[in-house]
Amino acid sequence: MSMYFTKDHEWISVEGSVGTVGITDYAQKALGDIVYAEVPEKGRKVTKGGDAAVVESVKAASEVYSPVSGTVTAGNDALAGQPALVNESPEGDGWFFKLELSNPAELEELMDRAAYDDYVAGLE
Amino acid sequence: MSDTSLLTTPLDSLHRSLGAKMVPFAGYAMPVQYPLGVLGEHLHTRKSAGLFDVSHMGQALLEGDNVAALLETLVPGDIQGLGLGRTRYSVFTNDQGGILDDLMISKLSDNQLFLVVNAACKDADFAHIQAKIGGKVTLTILADRALLALQGPKAAAVMAKLAPGAETQKFMSIADYPVAGIPCRVTRSGYTGEDGYEISVDAANAEKLAQALLAEDGVAPIGLGARDSLRLEAGLCLYGSDIDTTTTPVEANLSWIIGKRRREQGGFPGAEAILGQLSAGAPRLRVGIKPDGRAPARAHTEITDVDGTPLGEITSGGFGPSADGPVAMGYVPRGFAVPGMPVKLVVRGKALDAHVALLPFVPHSYYKG
Structure with missing residues (x-):
């Protein structure tokens, strides 16, 4: 399993041709308490960098972009009742959706964890 | 992150030492x-007591013979009828x-x-006062005063310790007394729907006062984020969001601020x-809007009737932590301004x-003594 990161603070972990997408610990901290999350439905086609999900804190709403293109195979329904999972476990139970990658080569344009950590360090 | 063009309040270094996330607001760096x-x-304020720095707001003295009658030429409230030591x-x-x-007032x-x-309006407000009645009254802008708000069900007990007697100060009244030994001008008022106080203090004493309040059991510093969600739940x-130059007091559902005598006599701008x-009847009214689901509707969200005909828009909206769900306010045609x-x-x-x-979405808990 490999994990990749975007400059918009999404992560994607990939096993075979299926990826799981969420937002990073940095992102959940920046957003603050998550009070609402909207995940895409199974079957929805998403494109790299395109809107895929929504996450809202008390203060504001933010888009979650898909790190790569593909077809959604599942949304994390647990987030509807427990949006705080995104704060508690951003890289675990707080995942947003899974998708079947349509162009795995897009992963090459993403950062690995070390590169992402450097990127975040540069933002602070 | 620093922006040297931003103004700071007398509590700036305190905010930073408390770990506040500072943002630009109305020209000030605010927590x-x-x-x-x-x-x-938000939840702490509703169950205990929150301390807010609202020093960015404009404070001023207006003095002179007939000052109440003169201010009435700018506002629709009954200011001549305001009792000594009362706030409106x-x-x-x-x-x-x-x-x-x-x-x-x-x-x-x-x-x-x-x-x-308001901070964002203060320059314009003071210029407006000066232009309209400045020849007959003296306006003194109190730029060297800080303003702190202590809000929440434990506010009165905290004040009772630092200023014995403050606990029985009437809602919407003003009095000068020391708090923790520091001379203050205190109104029993606020912007959260909770019982509380707004305390005007000399800038030089602001941090000392804030530290004294924060040292009391149950008092936590509260930022602008929770200030907004608290006032939204309180309706x-x-x-700049819910009211502005395009909304009248009647449309804003603030008709209660127009005194009976003023209704009969007029004599304020826009009276006609x-x-x-x-x-x-106003063509539209500000109302509460409760989304049935969990998704918050933010400001500028379009409101339509059930068939999709546009009615108006949300002017404030978000998640209400005490309401435990999304809450909003907006304008709808008068015929739609019916609960349910x-x-x-x-x-x-x-x-x-x-x-x-x-x-309000959360009942007000003002002091009724």
Whole structure:
């Protein structure tokens, strides 16, 4: 399993041709308490960098972009009742959706964890 | 992150030492939240006591013979009828009946009023006062004063310790007394729907006062993020969002601020339009809007009827931590301003179910002694 990161603070972990997408610990901290999350439905086609999900804190709403293109195979329904999972476990139970990658080569344009950590360090 | 063009309040270094996240607001660097976070700060204020720095707001003295009558030429409130030591909420109106700003007016003596206006409007407000009545009254801008708000069910007990007697100060009254030994001007008022105080203090003593309040059990510093969610749940207007020059006090559902005598006599800017709406009814009204689902509807979200015909828009909206769900306010045609009326909110292209709701979303808990 490999994990990749975007400059918009999404992560994607990939096993075979299926990826799981969420937002990073940095992102959940920046957003603050998550009070609402909207995940895409199974079957929805998403494109790299395109809107895929929504996450809202008390203060504001933010888009979650898909790190790569593909077809959604599942949304994390647990987030509807427990949006705080995104704060508690951003890289675990707080995942947003899974998708079947349509162009795995897009992963090459993403950062690995070390590169992402450097990127975040540069933002602070 | 630093922006040297931003003004700071006398509590700036305290905010930073408390770990606040500072953001630009109305030209000032202000704390939007502390490490507790917006949700925690909101809930803390509702169950205990929160300390807010609102020093960015404008404070001023207005003095002179007939000062109340003269200020009445700018606001629709009954200021001549304001009792000594009492505080009243009002608005500056323009000639069209629109709202230039909302403000608190307190009567210190027969010829002396204390005003508190919004930060973003203060320069314009003071220029407006000066231009309209400056020849007959003396306006003194109190730029060297800080303003702290202590809000929440434990506020009175905290004040009782630092200023014995403060616990029985009447709601919407003003008095000068020391708090923790520091000379202060205190109103029993606030912007959260909770019992509380707004404390004007010399800038040089502001940090000492804030430290004394924060040292008390149950007092936590609260940022602008929770200030906004608290006032939204309390159904209180935010100038620039819920009220502005395009909304009249009647449309904003603030008709209660127009004194009986003022309704009969007029004599304030926009009286013709405002009194006309009072008798004929305003075409639209500010109402509470409660989304039926969990998705918050933010400001500028379109409100439609159940068939999709546009009605108006959300002016403030978000998640209400105490309401435990999304809450909002907005304007709808008068015929739709009925609690329970179903409407739709267009959020990210989807029409979500909602209904018109009674304000406030969380009951006010003002001191009734």
